[in-house]
Amino acid sequence: MPQWGVVVNKLKAKDSKWDARNYVMFAALVLIWIMFSIFTEGKFLLTRNISNLTRQMAIVGIMGIGAVLVIITGNIDLSVGSVMGALGGLAAALHIWNGVGPYQTIFIVLVGGLMVGLVQGTIVSYFNVPAFIVTLGGLLIFRGVLLGITKGVSIAPFDQAYILYGQAYIPPQFVWVLALLSCVLLISLNVLRRRSRIRYKFEVRSMMRFILVNVLSCALILAVALILNDYRGMPVPVLIMLALVVIFTFVAEKTTFGRSIYAMGGNFEAAFYSGIKVKKNLVIVFMLNGLLAAIAGIILSARLNAGTPSAGQNLELDAIAAAVIGGTSMTGGSGKVAGAILGAFFMASIDNGMSMMNVDAYWQYIVKGIILVSAVWFDIYSHKQAK
Amino acid sequence: MIKILCGVYPGGTYEGRIIINGKEFSFENTSAAEKQGVVCIHQELELIPDLTVGENIFLGKYPGRFGLVDWNEINRKTQDYLSQVGLLPKNNSVERCVRSHDKIKSLGIGQKQLVEIAKALARDAKILILDEPTAALTESEVETLLLLLEKLRAKGITCIYISHKLDEVMRIADSVTILRDGRTVGSSSIKDISKNDIIRMMVGRELTNLFPFEAHQQGEVVLEVENYYVEDPAVAGRHLINDVSFRVHFGEILGISGLMGAGRTELFSSIFGAFPASSRGRVLINGEEVRIKNPVDALEHGIALVTEDRKKYGLVLGMDIKENTTLSSLDEVSRVGVVDLNKEIFVTNKLISQLRTKTPGVEEKVRNLSGGNQQKVVLQKALLTKPKLLIFDEPTRGIDVGAKYEIYKIMNDLVNQGVAVVMISSELEEVLGMSNRIYVMSQGRIAGEFSAEEANQEIIMHAAVGGGCE
Numbered sequence: 001m002p003q004w005g006v007v008v009n010k011l012k013a014k015d016s017k018w019d020a021r022n023y024v025m026f027a028a029l030v031l032i033w034i035m036f037s038i039f040t041e042g043k044f045l046l047t048r049n050i051s052n053l054t055r056q057m058a059i060v061g062i063m064g065i066g067a068v069l070v071i072i073t074g075n076i077d078l079s080v081g082s083v084m085g086a087l088g089g090l091a092a093a094l095h096i097w098n099g100v101g102p103y104q105t106i107f108i109v110l111v112g113g114l115m116v117g118l119v120q121g122t123i124v125s126y127f128n129v130p131a132f133i134v135t136l137g138g139l140l141i142f143r144g145v146l147l148g149i150t151k152g153v154s155i156a157p158f159d160q161a162y163i164l165y166g167q168a169y170i171p172p173q174f175v176w177v178l179a180l181l182s183c184v185l186l187i188s189l190n191v192l193r194r195r196s197r198i199r200y201k202f203e204v205r206s207m208m209r210f211i212l213v214n215v216l217s218c219a220l221i222l223a224v225a226l227i228l229n230d231y232r233g234m235p236v237p238v239l240i241m242l243a244l245v246v247i248f249t250f251v252a253e254k255t256t257f258g259r260s261i262y263a264m265g266g267n268f269e270a271a272f273y274s275g276i277k278v279k280k281n282l283v284i285v286f287m288l289n290g291l292l293a294a295i296a297g298i299i300l301s302a303r304l305n306a307g308t309p310s311a312g313q314n315l316e317l318d319a320i321a322a323a324v325i326g327g328t329s330m331t332g333g334s335g336k337v338a339g340a341i342l343g344a345f346f347m348a349s350i351d352n353g354m355s356m357m358n359v360d361a362y363w364q365y366i367v368k369g370i371i372l373v374s375a376v377w378f379d380i381y382s383h384k385q386a387k
Numbered sequence: 388m389i390k391i392l393c394g395v396y397p398g399g400t401y402e403g404r405i406i407i408n409g410k411e412f413s414f415e416n417t418s419a420a421e422k423q424g425v426v427c428i429h430q431e432l433e434l435i436p437d438l439t440v441g442e443n444i445f446l447g448k449y450p451g452r453f454g455l456v457d458w459n460e461i462n463r464k465t466q467d468y469l470s471q472v473g474l475l476p477k478n479n480s481v482e483r484c485v486r487s488h489d490k491i492k493s494l495g496i497g498q499k500q501l502v503e504i505a506k507a508l509a510r511d512a513k514i515l516i517l518d519e520p521t522a523a524l525t526e527s528e529v530e531t532l533l534l535l536l537e538k539l540r541a542k543g544i545t546c547i548y549i550s551h552k553l554d555e556v557m558r559i560a561d562s563v564t565i566l567r568d569g570r571t572v573g574s575s576s577i578k579d580i581s582k583n584d585i586i587r588m589m590v591g592r593e594l595t596n597l598f599p600f601e602a603h604q605q606g607e608v609v610l611e612v613e614n615y616y617v618e619d620p621a622v623a624g625r626h627l628i629n630d631v632s633f634r635v636h637f638g639e640i641l642g643i644s645g646l647m648g649a650g651r652t653e654l655f656s657s658i659f660g661a662f663p664a665s666s667r668g669r670v671l672i673n674g675e676e677v678r679i680k681n682p683v684d685a686l687e688h689g690i691a692l693v694t695e696d697r698k699k700y701g702l703v704l705g706m707d708i709k710e711n712t713t714l715s716s717l718d719e720v721s722r723v724g725v726v727d728l729n730k731e732i733f734v735t736n737k738l739i740s741q742l743r744t745k746t747p748g749v750e751e752k753v754r755n756l757s758g759g760n761q762q763k764v765v766l767q768k769a770l771l772t773k774p775k776l777l778i779f780d781e782p783t784r785g786i787d788v789g790a791k792y793e794i795y796k797i798m799n800d801l802v803n804q805g806v807a808v809v810m811i812s813s814e815l816e817e818v819l820g821m822s823n824r825i826y827v828m829s830q831g832r833i834a835g836e837f838s839a840e841e842a843n844q845e846i847i848m849h850a851a852v853g854g855g856c857e
Contacts, residue, residue: 197729199729200729202732254725254726254728255721255724255725256717256721256724256725256726257724259710259714259717259726260717262703263714266704266706267703267704269699269700270699270701270702270714271703271714273659273661273682273692273694273700273701274714274715275681275715275772276683276714276715276717333703333705333706
């Protein structure tokens, strides 16, 4: 087929398309890290603090993944904070008051998350009530449910087998094994991909760059392992978060389902006319979001070692902010799952650094608010420039 | 044209002069036009459904002082204007009864039209421009409107009445100007011109050889539609499509002609399962009755639709070519729900070379392509579903002549490969130049069926304006 050789040769290698926005986000992150290090006389960069920082961000990171998925479809979920609180409270009530085993409790809570998503998603998708309204209602309803379940008091304590998911650390030797395994996996996937591109005669980057990218990625993975191991190993919530990021990145970018939700957010009408099952997909997105809220709820209740009536308050806003700071467009159709982690990391850094500097809590809200608005403004600004 | 006159396109964006009462004007915006008494009533009425009649009539010009609205004044004047257009309560007929505080959305479409005119009167209109005012009206409402216009004429208000409906034009107009393709092709007093003259002028230029017509061999029936009705989603009880029956054969290009608003797009998007209103009637594919509830079903039955508005319904502009191409056939390029990127690029490249889509690569965002190439991407998407029946709605709108010709060639190729092609088009030349068989639609019905041999522009235009098919 020589006649389309022309087209193939011009095919761009899309492997590492980082736009200006990502660089700026990254630069901003480095900048505030340097600032905090200076103001805290280096305490900010202690491995113990960084380990705490990652553990703090895990919950918002996990909920941020869900927020990315929902926002990609052009919708919004305001209820996740209440939902995760209510499910954590449910776990406490089942486990502590009614003697349900830890694993059964976890199973029931996860199914509960899926059901909440199913109901809210169905109302949005099939009854055409705007997601903003449905989940605003959900925010109130599940806050009420939580108060009802806990009768307004903290329920404690959980079984050891349960609090492990919020408090335990993966021992250093396992972290090393995990890190090495991820390196091997990453490199072999990249090699396979490269080979297959060569076989189809698509453009690939030069061998030098290929090696460089792989070495750098592995170095990053090993560096993270080194830092976390220097304290106590990897916090279990962080492991769960990383696993979820990998899974959901795969779902969003490699599956037909992922492709469909991007198309729905990009142009709902066109997706519908193209024969995409728009309504069903939207319900699935809400169910996955509910599942993620359930996981976050389990981690939070395990970390607090209690089901509390105020658990998860305002966390829906942190989740949305993480997604948006991570580059997800509120108009739908674009965004990356990993971006939510970056956003959560960013916000956790600010919280953590400012607390260490003994800045009053109100400043944290103000600064986070300013960063959120600036991130979106920059997004709009850079898009305008691109056109 | 009307957009220039009433100031939607500001002065300077066009050439030529607007002269009113011997003075030249250049309108920066609609209120500048309104100051000179030029008021326009668009085809899509511009009333705000949730406000009252009075609020709409005085929209933007509320009487009152210090930012406070004088509601008594509004109500009093509104009554006055409503009586001028014959909408006042004292008229004995109940349905004509409209009051100042009624919400617009509670009114019928004919009443809304009259409120629009009342609004124009409130703006001291001296020149009233009506764009297709009767497109959505029933016959008695049309009658009311025409009577009102005659009354306004007696009062000295000039009306510019833009319409496809020649009977109305012949009845109401004093003089007529015919526009075609953005040019004036004729102007005459109504006494000196006949309906047939107007049709001839609307049709205009000779057919040039822009069309690679092929006489195909008609095959089996692929799609059969019997007694098909589609409801109007905006007006309960009204039908957009009324008792339509037709057949599409393998191995033919079936042209669907008709004027704007004849229901062509509605008919086919309803058959495709995408039109948001209920329909009834029998649809048979390969002789078997099917129920198509949504585009998923339609594609499964081998029907693909290339929509009229590619940016709105056809493409995800922020996605690249390969992602758009495979959107309707993701299962084709994936294994257990995982997209095989290489296979995706491979099939897209094949289609790109087959259709000669011009692009720097399969990963180019469709936003960056020209209209013709965007249309080809929509076509790639449709072809990848391997349709038995491919419906083109205005396939060459907004694309250049070269790309048009290529699209026609692709249609011929498809038909030769055994696909049935339906081509909905407002361009008469295109319909005549490419179709093996032609249906003409008029006001939600099929007004005529013609073979390629017997069809010509006058015959089709006659059928399209509701003149019947002798």
